[in-house]
Amino acid sequence: MNATLHQKLAASKRRIQRRLDPTKLPDCHRPVLTASNIHYEIAGRTHGIAHGGIGALHALVRQLGLDDAINQGLHLLKIHLPYSESDHVLNIAYNPLCEGTHLEDIELRRNDVHFLDALGAQRLPDPTTAGDFCRRFTQADIDALQDIVNQVRQRVWKHQPEEFFALAILDTDGSLVGTTGQCKQGMDIAYNGTWGYHPLVVSLANTGEVLWLHNRPGNRPSHEGAAAILDRVIAVCRQGGFRRVLLRGDTDFSQSTHLDRWTDAGHFFVFGFDATPNLKALAEDLPASAWRPLERLPNYTVQTQQRQRPANVKEAIVVQRGFDNQRLTSEDVAEFVYRPSACRQAYRMVVVRKNLSLLKGEKVRC
Numbered sequence: 001m002n003a004t005l006h007q008k009l010a011a012s013k014r015r016i017q018r019r020l021d022p023t024k025l026p027d028c029h030r031p032v033l034t035a036s037n038i039h040y041e042i043a044g045r046t047h048g049i050a051h052g053g054i055g056a057l058h059a060l061v062r063q064l065g066l067d068d069a070i071n072q073g074l075h076l077l078k079i080h081l082p083y084s085e086s087d088h089v090l091n092i093a094y095n096p097l098c099e100g101t102h103l104e105d106i107e108l109r110r111n112d113v114h115f116l117d118a119l120g121a122q123r124l125p126d127p128t129t130a131g132d133f134c135r136r137f138t139q140a141d142i143d144a145l146q147d148i149v150n151q152v153r154q155r156v157w158k159h160q161p162e163e164f165f166a167l168a169i170l171d172t173d174g175s176l177v178g179t180t181g182q183c184k185q186g187m188d189i190a191y192n193g194t195w196g197y198h199p200l201v202v203s204l205a206n207t208g209e210v211l212w213l214h215n216r217p218g219n220r221p222s223h224e225g226a227a228a229i230l231d232r233v234i235a236v237c238r239q240g241g242f243r244r245v246l247l248r249g250d251t252d253f254s255q256s257t258h259l260d261r262w263t264d265a266g267h268f269f270v271f272g273f274d275a276t277p278n279l280k281a282l283a284e285d286l287p288a289s290a291w292r293p294l295e296r297l298p299n300y301t302v303q304t305q306q307r308q309r310p311a312n313v314k315e316a317i318v319v320q321r322g323f324d325n326q327r328l329t330s331e332d333v334a335e336f337v338y339r340p341s342a343c344r345q346a347y348r349m350v351v352v353r354k355n356l357s358l359l360k361g362e363k364v365r366c
Contacts, residue, residue: 047114051098055118061090066152073148076136083125088133089145091124103127103134146212153209154240168242169205170233172249174198174222188217200226202233205248211236222252234267244268256340259347273349279338283351286334294331294352325359 018024026032061067067086074085083091095106098115109115110124125133137145157164178196179187189195200214200222211233214225226249234245247253247262247269254271262269273279318325332353339346 047117049112049114049118051115052118054094054098054115057094057097058090058119064152064155066149069148069152070145074141074145076133076141083129087121088125088130092130092134094119103130106130150211150236153211154236157240164206165241165243167206167244167246168237168240169246169248170211170230170237171203171205172200172226172230172247172253174200174252176218178218186215186217188219190218194218198222200224200229202229204237222250223255226253227255227258234265246270256342259340260343260345263345279349279351282336282338282349283334283353286336290334290336291332291353292334294333296331319359322360327357327359328354329357330355 067090070086070089071084074089076085077083091106091109092103095103095109098105098109100106100109104127106124106127110126116122116124176190176192176194176196176198178194181187184196187196190198196218198216198218198220200212200216201210202212203210212229214229216224230247234247237245245267247267249271251272251274254273259269315325332355333350334353335348335350337346338349
């Protein structure tokens with residue numbers, strides 16, 4: 001960005017700050033919204049688009065060489081008339097970035113001459129052509145495309161400071177994604193009656209970027225295939241320069257058959273564990289001295305002063321009508337050593353005890 005543009009942006013920021021200055025209020029005897037006669041004109045030489053950042057984003061793609069990497073590593077088209085693989089992939093990827101929710105929304109972008117100019121394109125694939133391109137993918141092609149993106153991602157990581165590579169925190173989770181279509185290949189009905197898919201997502205918590213996405217039918221469990229995907233993403237992080245890796249996930253991902261292997265490889269993990277009867281018994285047998293109050297960090301930090309909390313209308317109705325009301329009074333935490341049956345070594349198990357009270361109206365039942 002040149003100095004002139006910096007000056008224009010700074011001047012624009014100063015102007016809006018002057019207009020929003022709370023010490024300089026306008027005439028308070030009439031409404032602030034007073035526009036009555038506004039005119040719209042079509043500029044002859046100056047053009048504008050609704051999604052102005054798309055040009056900068058595409059410039060970043062070109063600078064990183066992502067388009068060239070896609071064309072070199074992904075081969076789905078025998079001939080290019082006139083689009084290459086990167087044209088199709090980027091066209092589909094840019095669609096949700098421009099508030100598109102369906103492939104049909106690509107038609108809006110390809111009919112916007114200023115959008116085409118921002119990308120330096122004469123034309124873009126239409127939704128039908130984009131759909132035909134998607135149907136050419138096999139599972140191997142999808143994995144190859146994600147590998148290409150991760151290879152380019154590692155080039156971006158090289159610009160990070162040295163402390164960035166101290167620890168890679170990988171979050172793993174599944175998410176139900178419903179669909180209204182009836183001819184979608186691979187969809188199935190989930191436990192809650194939703195027709196759709198259950199993709200597995202592995203993301204880098206350090207930056208929030210998704211490192212891998214594995215799609216599955218809606219009826220598949222969260223942990224299915226998770227270990228193999230985690231191994232693949234761990235390799236990406238280690239190749240990218242991270243010295244240590246921490247795996248995190250809920251109870252669905254505490255796959256005890258892989259814990260020893262990950263430990264031997266020098267990885268760390270924090271997984272939830274189901275409250276099975278034997279674990280409950282071990283926790284209940286702990287002495288009272290093993291428990292200590294659990295202090296949770298606040299959800300946010302007050303920047304100015306604490307505001308007065310409004311009246312809890314829902315709570316008042318529950319008390320007035322004498323409904324059962326379960327409330328959390330306190331939490332305690334303890335830890336012990338536990339060896340899962342599929343492991344040859346023991347691990348640290350952290351257990352939280354919630355102290356609840358059950359009220360009936362204003363009376364405590366237990």
